[in-house]
Amino acid sequence: MEERLNNRQLNIKNMLLKYNAVLILIALIIASTILSDAFFTVTNIFNLLRQLVPMTLATLGMLLVVLTGGIDLSVGSVIAMGGMITAIMIENAGMVSGASMIVILLVVLGIGFLIGCMSGAFVVVLKMAPFVATLATMTIIRGAAYMTSNGQPIRLSTEYETSKMMVKFGSQGIPGIGLPWPVVLIILVIVLMWFVMRNTVFGRLVIASGSNETAVRLAGINVNKYKFLAYAICGMLCSLGGFILTSRVAVASPAVSTGMELDAIAACVIGGASLMGGKGTVGNTIIGVLVLGLITNVMTLLSIAAYPQQIIKGLIIVLAVFLQYITNKEGAY
Amino acid sequence: MSNQREMIRMDGISKAFGGVAALDNVSFQALAGEIHALIGENGAGKSTLMKCLAGAYEKDTGKIYIDGQEAEITNPRQGQDQGISVIYQEFALAKDLTVAENIFIDSLGDGKGLVNRKRLKQRAKEVLEKMGFGDIDVNKRVADLTVAYQQIVEICKAISRNAKVMVFDEPTAVLTNREVEKLFDVIYKLRDSGVCVIYISHRLEEIFRICSRITVLKDGKNVDTVNVKDITEKQLVTMMIGRDLSELFPERHAEIKNTLLEVSGLKSGKMVKDVSFHVKAGEVVGFAGLVGAGRTETMRVIFGADKPEGGEIRLEGKSVKINTPKKAIKNGIGMVPEDRKQQGLLLDMPIKINGTMSSLQDFSSAIGILNHPKENRKVEEMIGVLNIKARSYKSKASSLSGGNQQKVALMKWMISDSKVIIFDEPTRGVDVGAKVEIYRVMNELAERGAAVIMISSEMPEIIGMSDRVYVMRNGTIAGEVEKQQLTEQALINLSMGVS
Numbered sequence: 001m002e003e004r005l006n007n008r009q010l011n012i013k014n015m016l017l018k019y020n021a022v023l024i025l026i027a028l029i030i031a032s033t034i035l036s037d038a039f040f041t042v043t044n045i046f047n048l049l050r051q052l053v054p055m056t057l058a059t060l061g062m063l064l065v066v067l068t069g070g071i072d073l074s075v076g077s078v079i080a081m082g083g084m085i086t087a088i089m090i091e092n093a094g095m096v097s098g099a100s101m102i103v104i105l106l107v108v109l110g111i112g113f114l115i116g117c118m119s120g121a122f123v124v125v126l127k128m129a130p131f132v133a134t135l136a137t138m139t140i141i142r143g144a145a146y147m148t149s150n151g152q153p154i155r156l157s158t159e160y161e162t163s164k165m166m167v168k169f170g171s172q173g174i175p176g177i178g179l180p181w182p183v184v185l186i187i188l189v190i191v192l193m194w195f196v197m198r199n200t201v202f203g204r205l206v207i208a209s210g211s212n213e214t215a216v217r218l219a220g221i222n223v224n225k226y227k228f229l230a231y232a233i234c235g236m237l238c239s240l241g242g243f244i245l246t247s248r249v250a251v252a253s254p255a256v257s258t259g260m261e262l263d264a265i266a267a268c269v270i271g272g273a274s275l276m277g278g279k280g281t282v283g284n285t286i287i288g289v290l291v292l293g294l295i296t297n298v299m300t301l302l303s304i305a306a307y308p309q310q311i312i313k314g315l316i317i318v319l320a321v322f323l324q325y326i327t328n329k330e331g332a333y
Numbered sequence: 334m335s336n337q338r339e340m341i342r343m344d345g346i347s348k349a350f351g352g353v354a355a356l357d358n359v360s361f362q363a364l365a366g367e368i369h370a371l372i373g374e375n376g377a378g379k380s381t382l383m384k385c386l387a388g389a390y391e392k393d394t395g396k397i398y399i400d401g402q403e404a405e406i407t408n409p410r411q412g413q414d415q416g417i418s419v420i421y422q423e424f425a426l427a428k429d430l431t432v433a434e435n436i437f438i439d440s441l442g443d444g445k446g447l448v449n450r451k452r453l454k455q456r457a458k459e460v461l462e463k464m465g466f467g468d469i470d471v472n473k474r475v476a477d478l479t480v481a482y483q484q485i486v487e488i489c490k491a492i493s494r495n496a497k498v499m500v501f502d503e504p505t506a507v508l509t510n511r512e513v514e515k516l517f518d519v520i521y522k523l524r525d526s527g528v529c530v531i532y533i534s535h536r537l538e539e540i541f542r543i544c545s546r547i548t549v550l551k552d553g554k555n556v557d558t559v560n561v562k563d564i565t566e567k568q569l570v571t572m573m574i575g576r577d578l579s580e581l582f583p584e585r586h587a588e589i590k591n592t593l594l595e596v597s598g599l600k601s602g603k604m605v606k607d608v609s610f611h612v613k614a615g616e617v618v619g620f621a622g623l624v625g626a627g628r629t630e631t632m633r634v635i636f637g638a639d640k641p642e643g644g645e646i647r648l649e650g651k652s653v654k655i656n657t658p659k660k661a662i663k664n665g666i667g668m669v670p671e672d673r674k675q676q677g678l679l680l681d682m683p684i685k686i687n688g689t690m691s692s693l694q695d696f697s698s699a700i701g702i703l704n705h706p707k708e709n710r711k712v713e714e715m716i717g718v719l720n721i722k723a724r725s726y727k728s729k730a731s732s733l734s735g736g737n738q739q740k741v742a743l744m745k746w747m748i749s750d751s752k753v754i755i756f757d758e759p760t761r762g763v764d765v766g767a768k769v770e771i772y773r774v775m776n777e778l779a780e781r782g783a784a785v786i787m788i789s790s791e792m793p794e795i796i797g798m799s800d801r802v803y804v805m806r807n808g809t810i811a812g813e814v815e816k817q818q819l820t821e822q823a824l825i826n827l828s829m830g831v832s
Contacts, residue, residue, distance in 0.1 A: 199702055199703050199705070200697070200701045200702055200703060201693045201694075201697045201701040201702075201703060202701055204686065204693065204703065205690075205693070207682075208679055208682065208686060208690060211679040211680075211681050211682050212675070212678065212679045212680065212681075214675055214676050215675070215676050215677055215678055215679055216679070216690065217638075217658065218636075218638060218658055218668065218670060218676050218677070219658070219662075219690040219691045219745060220657070220658040220659040220661070220662035220663075220691050221659070221690065221691075222657075222659065278679070278681055278682070279681065
């Protein structure tokens, strides 16, 4: 009898440890609902989710790279670049007809992909440490983003067809339900990523490469290919994030998303991904994004100033990682 | 010997990890000025016992007496303060610091806050000279020294701490013959100066040469402590494994057929100078030789992990070009590497992912979508065939024992249907039971018509398992020995170049 009780206690404890990110998320939602009347409203939730879209894309890209055992510091810069390219094509390059929307999207995705390829080549071909390689990409792309407009933000003008479509996409949602279009898009991306990581050879080998590169290479697998693609896809996702950010605020600025890389890394870590590679899931990483997003949202609703907000965010990261540390320690024995 | 002082006494030491007892009421006693061997199979508890002594592990029960005084050792610092030093196989040296800095790493300032470089070098020189290694430059970075010299630095570090007990964990595994002799001189010096030397080794001939007493452990328990002069090697082996050696190698009923792999004049780097050999279907071919003879390097070239610089590889008569592992695998060659944790396995990944890694194309659609049910069935089947003890295909490789891990490392080549399978030291670090299992699997591979190549440094294994043996020396094949002529002497003569 007593043993059974102990077992049950152990199970609850294990559950607590295993799903600590989910639990932190639930706790945050409950706390937020109690603390702020404004929190659990459809408007606030939809707004929150809409705001989180670029960061979610950056974090998913980051997760891919982190799984290979790398890191991508350039996500924020690429988001800014993606936004600038979107705006320039509409405002300066005359892509104003509705049909050119497709072209704009493809160019944005393509440039993001190429930027990712650059980081990938630094890492795979030049054998640079990912931290240094993407630090270089981050700096280069941020500079390039500023150069596209002499450092000025570009506002989407209201008369062009493409601008109108952009703004409509960014600010409206499914008729009747009101779920914002960017959120619909991101849900599709999440499902796709989840499927890819779980059910494709690509996803399997990305994770495997991060788990033990030597062993994977000796199993006859071209590890470099998977590392390279991880950076390339990360770039593409971030560039898409820039496009969506521009559609939401109707303005592209080369200065946006500075420091996004740290939030993206933090979200991965809160979701249980290992920066050593080989460990992390799409689902948990999204929970990491939501935890970080929620904290900021509710603190803003409670009118907590920006500086203390950072302290609290930092403490949440420590808490999440500490809980994982305990879990791993338990698991080892 | 009876007049010697008792330096260590460990009474009733027990230590469990999780629910598994690694040490069960073990006692151990060694004298000052004695070289005492501690032997047993892998997993017998030798390292655990020594870690309890040094404070790397905290014992669960039992008492430790150092030099007659009961000692409370719960962390490495306390172990050091009691004068206990362990020379591990992976040296605990700061490779980018100099020899002098390493020797006095925890007393760089000799009690003061500032380091007097001149004095530091002087002190280091004195210690080295005392050990007969005055020729080692104290200004050199440790990374630039040979492994043997790094070991000397590690020993001198222990001496600088006034070690009363020095534990050597397989010290000769990384040394050449000449270096081994020098190490023995050092060990004799330590003994003569009254240090209690504990010597852990699998190499019985070394133990019979330098040790005075032997303590044998098995499955975390004491078997016996004996005087070297009262026992033979054979008796010792029986004590270690608890059964006769002849039961170790299961019978094989493989039909030897056509030649599968033929290598001629293979060259690569400094280690592979001119290697020619062939292996037939159904055959187990041993590769003997000293460490550094070029066996692993040869196999790495055949497997495409290193680039060939000359020579030819023919598979079933057809000449093939192999420059990546991918090509080797496509041609039906698989390799189970020596360092399975670093090179053979994804330890954090389930058996399933380890098993199918090299044949994912067989378990996925044209656009790369995995067929999980097919994969699971195959892996479950292989777990049965290989007799892997695991809860399911979802179990992480790290949760398995050494022998079962080795089988998982092999599984990917069975699933990818390799015809030539290279094993590099397949039984290193696995216990006797698992060894027999691995031999069975190798036999089964041969019976299924595969060509099995086995690199091994264990003579009994080479002799017990091989149909034919190639002996390598200095990057070439020094000779070939047929099963009927296989004796340890023949192999040693060839590998050392003695005729």
